[in-house]
Amino acid sequence: xxLNKKEILNQVKKITEDLGYLFIExxxxxxxxxxxxxxxxxxxxxxxxxxxxxxSRAIGEMIxxxxxxxxxxxxxxxxxxxxxxxxxxxxxxxxxGRSFExxxxxxxxxxxxxxLTSIEDDNLIFEIENKIKEINMSNIKSAKVIxxx
Numbered sequence: 038x039x040l041n042k043k044e045i046l047n048q049v050k051k052i053t054e055d056l057g058y059l060f061i062e063x064x065x066x067x068x069x070x071x072x073x074x075x076x077x078x079x080x081x082x083x084x085x086x087x088x089x090x091x092x093s094r095a096i097g098e099m100i101x102x103x104x105x106x107x108x109x110x111x112x113x114x115x116x117x118x119x120x121x122x123x124x125x126x127x128x129x130x131x132x133x134g135r136s137f138e139x140x141x142x143x144x145x146x147x148x149x150x151x152x153l154t155s156i157e158d159d160n161l162i163f164e165i166e167n168k169i170k171e172i173n174m175s176n177i178k179s180a181k182v183i184x185x186x
């Protein structure tokens with residue numbers, strides 16, 4: 038049986054959201070004898086080990102019951118980490134006050150660095166070079182938190 042990635046993705050997304058988490062993405066790796074599924078989840082607060090275990094158990098049970106993977110597989114569930122680009126506005130809410138590196142859809146050759154000051158509907162308000170810039174979520178090509186030590 039071939040691995041039905043689309044079916045697995047749909048089921049994983051549904052389970053994750055039914056449990057109250059934000060599904061970020063899923064990566065498939067490995068080969069036909071040993072699949073690796075990496076699932077990234079988030080929420081508006083923070084994701085801890087218990088959250089990851091809860092989601093992992095539910096997804097593992099679904100894979101077994103539905104026989105979606107017949108070979109050996111490894112399932113990894115984690116938060117996306119601060120170094121991964123953000124995809125959803127819900128991810129930004131817990132990062133108000135932090136600095137970001139941004140690339141905009143309409144200015145792909147330019148990187149901005151600015152502090153997220155607030156969110157209004159689908160608009161993110163950044164302080165960039167001492168000026169306030171309102172950016173619609175749909176215009177963000179990539180956004181990463183700048184880690185400072």
